[in-house]
Structure formats: C-alpha cells, structure tokens
Amino acid sequence: MLAILLGKQKDNKNRFLIKKKENLMFIVGIEPRAPGMHIFTGVRLPRLGLPLLFTMAKKMGHQGEIYCEDIAPIDWERVRQADIICISSITSTIPRAYDFIRKIRKELKLTVPILIGGPHVTFLPDEALDHGADYVFRHEADLSFPMWLKWWENGRDPRELFDIPDLSFKVGSENHHNTTNLPRQWVDLDTLPTPDLRLIVGFDKPSVIPLITSRGCPWDCDFCSEYEMFGNEYRFRSKELVIDDLRFYDSIYGETPVFIADDNAAANPTRLKQLCVSIVSNGLVREFSCQVRLDLGKRPRIVAMMSMAGVTRVFVGYESTNQRSLDAAGKKLKFADMRKLTKVFHRYGIAIHAMWVLGFDDDTIETVKQTIRCCIRWGIETTQFLILVPIPGAPLYRRFVDQGRIIVHNWAKYDGLHVTFRPLGMTALQLQVAVMLDAMPRVYNLWQTYKLLVLNNLRTAWGVVTRRTKHPRINMRGNIATFFARLGGRIAIKKIRPQVTKYLESLK
Template structure:
C-alpha cells in the first residue's frame, strides 16, 4: 500500500508498533491522514489510537483483517460499525483500490459513495456502508509496484523479513478469513516480480531469516516452482520458511526446487487428526496423508512446524490428546495448538458463530473481547467440550509437546533424516553431520522458546483471570471482569467508556447497507495526486501490535 501511494505522489510512512513507539501527538503533527491497520486481537489498541488521533484533529481510516467480511447481513457489519465509534472511516476488504479512491474523495475528486468497500459516518450520525469493491485482477496486482520497505520507520529493527507475493487462497477452510477477503482466484505476482521484491528486501538490511507470508505458498505449483527456479538462477543466498498445505508435499520436483532455493521450514496446516473435524472444516487431508507429508518433508531435510486447532466442532479431549500424541510420534519439529477462533469474515463467523463465542466484557467494554481472539483463549465450545475443556486441552497440548525434556532433547542429537538428505545431495560425511546437528540444534532452540513461552503465557495476570472466568458466574464473574479490566491501561478504559456514552446519547443510528451481490467497480488505475495547495498530502499507515 505504501509503495502504491508513494508511486501516486503521496508521502507515506509506515509505523509499526512492533518496531517503534506510536506517539499520537507526533503523528497528528506530521501527517494529513492516518490509516490504522488491525488484526482482530489488535483491534482494541487500534480503536484507542484511532480515537486519540481523531481527537487531535487528524482524519483516520481503519482497515485490516478485522474488516474482512463480504456478506451483507447486519451481523457481518458488526465489527465495522463498532470501529466507526472510534474512527470516521473504515475500509472493508482489500485496500489497493479503496485507499487511493478515498484519498481522491478527500481531495474532492470523487464522491465518497463511489469508494467501494468504504464505511463512514455522515454528520447526522447515519452510517453508510458502500457496496464492496471488486477485487483487483491478476494483471492489476502484477502491475502494483514492489513493496517499498524504505517506507517503514526503523526498518533496520526487523529481524525476520516477511514477503507476501500472493493474495488469497483457492481452498475454503471454514475458520479462515484469508480467502473470504482476498478471494480464491490466482492473483499472485509474477515469479520475476516476487523475486525482485525479495532482492529489494534483502538489500534493505541484515535479516536472520525470510518468511514467505503467502498463506499457502506451494498451492499454485507452477508458480512456486518458477519462484524457486528464479531464486536459484539469480543466486539468492538465503534460507526461508513458508506456510503450506499438506497436499503440496506430494510434488517432489517442487520440493527439490524449494530446498535448492533455500526453503528449510514449512508451517504446515495440520489442524487435527479427527476425520470428522477435518471434513467439516473443508480440509482435504487425512491422518495418513498428513503423516506421509511430514515424513516426506523430513526426507528432504525440511523442518515441520505443525499448526493445529483445538475445539473444532467434532473434537473431544480424547481426539485432541490423540492429535498431540500423533504429532510427537511422527516427529513434528515444533508446533502451535490454538483454540478455534471466530475470525470476522470467515465462513464460521458469517454463519453466526459469533453469537456463540465467549465474550466476558459487556457494555462499554464489549470491544475489548477482541483481545481474546488470538487462539490462546477458548472462545468457542462444542458438543463434547465446554470452554473450560477447550482451554485445558489447549494448555495440556502445548505443555505436553513443549515439555522441558522434549525441548532440550534435540540439543544432544544429530538429525538423521537431515543428515541422510544432505548425503543424498552429495555433501561430504562431515558436512552432512553438520547439517543434522544444525537441524536439531535449531529445533531445540525453538522448542525451548515454545516451552518458556507456554509457561509465561500461563503466568500472565490477564490470562490467569480469563481461565478462571470461563467457569465463573454471578458475583464471582463480575469481580473477575473487574480484575481483568484492572490489568489494562486506564486510558483504554476511559476511551471505551467515552465512546459508549456517546453511543447511548446518540441512540440507534440510521444504517445504509448495500444490497446482496452489489459491487462497485474498482477505479483502476488510481489517479496520481493532484496538489491543490503548496502542501503535499502525507498519509501515515499505523500498524498496531
């Protein structure tokens, strides 16, 4: 987004809360517009920031995966309408066409009601949701400028560089918000453009590792193959991790190409070994194909980070335990077990799962419930598992996988599969031993981090209170809610109380929603900035973490 806006003539700076402090007064002084991008669990932080910037007189537009929804039923707009209490503009869905169009609207070159995907408040309090913008086609995506990392404030503090190159995913997992927002069509950058971007990123700093943040990198086999071949042809010396689905490991030509290009780790969507849960989540895999995939990746010397979900509709404590045992048996190197979440925009969410999710905070503090949408907190029960069981299964799974002795174990070993893979590639015996030793040492380091991270999570005051809150009711629940609120910044609480009071005073607003199936064409290409004054318009993009 920053690169596109810079190309159009705007001055843009990206401020990430992970890299540098976010100082509202400084932002309000230095910029003409703030775009606050949030994930669901960072939404409360983003709301507070948006409100603060608005009070300082800066126009604010919010966006990000929290506003991924495409549906037009009233509940689909809940997150957007909530955000409009804190910021006057929200861009729903993809921003490539919407944000430049919004800037044109600010400049008086386009009516606001022609900005696809924009939600905004009129002066009389009416909330207007424009129809969504049609997604850009692949040609248009390929015509976007490469990501401009120089736009990031304190880019030198980034240790793991994430490069995307892919928009959406052709699969349709029911909990996922990626494909509902970014579509299921192939809208990948060309392989050459993707590798250009890699080169540009690598030129901006010293990174420990590259992360291909495409949500399912090898799903378009030919494209992934081309990317890897291009990396090898250009002699890029780097190692990287990707996110991938199980079925992709069947293509051995692709695995060869990925290893040759530096791929050393797959974050693999394993989810569960429970066949009913897999089937109902639209996951086309079985415990057998998953095991085969893990073994194949190990044969290639590629590490496996298993991504599992606890509390899928057919899960029981026993199936979750069986999944953990399976992960240990087949040798998954590192893993994450996360509780099923009601991600806005996902099929589950749009089917009404939000109504069933556990949201302890009410009234003014209702938006703070988003804090618990990062997979560490039980939010959804199922027929066999109440919330406490889901939370306990999450805790036990992580505790069992990341026990101290399992974490420390690999330090004293040499990974045979990695050694064998190195030998088969023609490496000397000593170099192969070194490969095997490095493999296991790296796994041990990551597992120790997982072990300490799990323990620290359990010690967190908010987390401990949340776990107790799952089974509390009556006065005990009220007291725990108060204690949870007391762990949060006072400024946050004041902001939520203020917005709530304003809402009550204003009463129920008139809301204009688009009709089912309505779309606004994406105004493409966007118009370059036309300066009407001597001053250059300067948006800033703030990512709250």
C-alpha cells in the same frame, strides 16, 4: 443521501483542515500489538498491508512512517504532526485500535482523518465507524487507498467519494458502504510496487523479511476468512517480479532470511517449482520459510526443489487428527496420510511448524491427547495449538452467532489462546485447560527440545550423505533456529500461564 453528505461537509468544514495542494502530506500508520503473550511474542515480523499502501503514497509524493508495535513503540509526538492517520488491525488487536482512535480524538484533540483497514473491519465496518473511524477500507485497499488520497488532495468533492470501491463512511448520522452488483475488482499483483520496509520505524536490521507472492484461496475452510477477504481464486505475482523484490531487499538488508507470507505458497505447485529454479539460477538462495498445505508432500520433486532453493521451514495447517473434524472444516485432507506426508519434508531437511486447531464439534479430550501424541511421534519441530476461533468473515462465525454459541464478546480474546464459544464435545473450561495447560507444555518440554536438535542434525548429516541436502550450512542454521525457537516457546508458555489461569475463572 448525497445532500446529507454535502450538508455534513459544509457544516464541518473546519474538522479536516485543507492543506495547500503543493504541500506534501505526512501520513502515519499504526499496527497495534497483540493484547497478551503468545508463542510468536518477540518475533519482529510486520504485516505488509501498510508498507505496501505507504509505498504507493510515497510514489504519489507523500511522506509517511509506520509504527508496528511489535517492532517499536508509537511516537505520539509524530502522530500529532500527521495529516492522515491509518490503522491496520486484525480481530484480536481491534480493541487496542479503537483505544488509539479515542486517544487521538479525546487526548490529542486531533481532527485529522482516521482511516482503518484489515479483515476485522472488512466484515464489521459499522463497528469501526461507530468507534470513531472516519473511513473504513474493506477487502484490499490497493485500488481504493490511492483513489482516496487523490480525492483528498483534489478538492474533496463529496460526490466522488461514492465512486471509491469498498469504502465505508458516515453520511450524516448513518453509515454508508460503497457496494456494486458487479463482481469485485481484485488487484493485479504485478501492478503493485515492492513494499518499502524502510517506512517501518525500527525495522532497520530485521532477522526475517516478509514477502507476498500470491493472494486468494479457493478452499473456503469453515473457520477461515481468507476466501471472503481476498477472493476464491489464486492470484500470483510473476516470478520475475518476485526475483526483483528479493534483489531490492538484498540491496538494503543483505541476504536476510525471507518468510513468504502467502496463505499457500504452493497454491500452484508448478509455479512454486519454477520460482525455486529462478531463485537458484539468480544466486538468491538463502533461508526461506513459507506456508503450504501438507498435501504438497505428494509432490516430492517440488519439495526437493524447495530445499535446493533454501527453504528450511514450512508452516503447515494440520488442523486436526480427527477425520470428522477435518471433513467438517473443509480441509480435504486424510489423517491416514499425515505421517507419510510429514516424512517427505523431513527427508529433504525441511522443518515443520505445525498448526493445530482444537475445539471442533467432533473434538473431545481424547482428540487433544491424540494430537499431542502425533506431534511427538512424528518429530514435528515446532507446534502451535490454537483454540478454534469464530473469526468474523468465516462461515463458522455466522453459524455460531445464529446458534447462540458465542460466550465471549471481547475481541481481544479472539487470538487462539482463549475459548470464546461453547464447544460440544467438552466444556469451555475443559478445552481451555487441555490446550493451554496440557498440550503446549507437554510438547515444548526440554527433553523433546534436545531430542529434536540431535535428530535434526542427524537428518542434515544423512541428507549430505544421500545428497538430498544441498545447503548443509543453511540447514544447520535452521536446526539451531528450531532449538532456540522451542526454548523461546517454552518461555512464552510459562509467561502465558498466569493470564490463562486468570481466564479460567471466567469459564467456570
């Protein structure tokens, strides 16, 4: 195998033009946009993978810039000047990523190396290599990317390429994947720099800043790939470094709202409480939002501390109102507790963005109707109805493939807006109509939007009276943001409708 690689490198020595070591390398990153409209269309929130890796490259003396298509269009003239091109993609954006690879090779005629990473290619690296990527970075690239850069700078000895963990590349005409029998070495988050978001083109005046304080998840939900992507144990960044991250962003952007993008910001409730105390004591209170599990409502003192630190919204995976579906998904949550736990967040002035997944094997049309009723009755501020997605890397995907239930193979449709498999409790057409043409419009109607604005303002006022609301101005801004988010969601739903209607024809 090594001989093949050595021969390949020799035969193709002009493919990658070697620059002088003293020259800086110019690296361009690309994050493709989603293929169509969705409820978060217009939200300028980049993922942090590329900014983190490019910050590392910057510390190594290289230059770079990142094009997140949801923020700014790609400047292809700048791409022409790149020494290295990096692409980060999820499943629904991977077809566009492959289109970019073709464009770079066929239209721009560039021979520079193309690197790709993200959850989709982590689990389907052969697909990425066969579509023209030169190197696939599986799982976390925080260790492998700097190693690869040093390898690229320092002579490119083919033998050293095999030492880079979780790297995939071609050896002759065969795809090779670096693996080891040893446990995977997960990165210590305290060793990572603060991602420099100034490397993102057009991200000059953000309305919200993403922040990561932990990785990993032990829950192993059936429909999720987080467990496989980042490991089955939580890893945390120290609260001291999180405070430093916030101060760094304050020095650039001022007191801009922050979205804590951890899969579960309350993975360690005691740590979350301590972090909130540090935010308050360091004078860093501002609008925060984060993802948590609903059962955090069993810890009202921590919810109260979150409110004190400025948390105005939580993103919660309710998933289902069907207990059998919750159990099958491995959610470890009781439907009977949901309303009571929802009230705990509302009691402290924290709005909820509820994420529901419809299409589990035990779901029916009645399940969808019940979910709609619960959203309205519980006063949930914003809602996302997602059609179950058999995402690569999730146990669900492997099972559906084995059962022959995948009916759509266009990855662009794996966005939660399109049915891509054969459900059991209803037809694919019924599921598509129930979620996108019934549930979403009913929840985002104007009457519900105005009613929630009044209700939330009353909650804020009552919170001031009872002294549960510590930052009424922040809460009022959050209430207004909810109102406009619902109006934006309503507009997005109307724009999505034509593409959904067209898709229905393929399901009949």
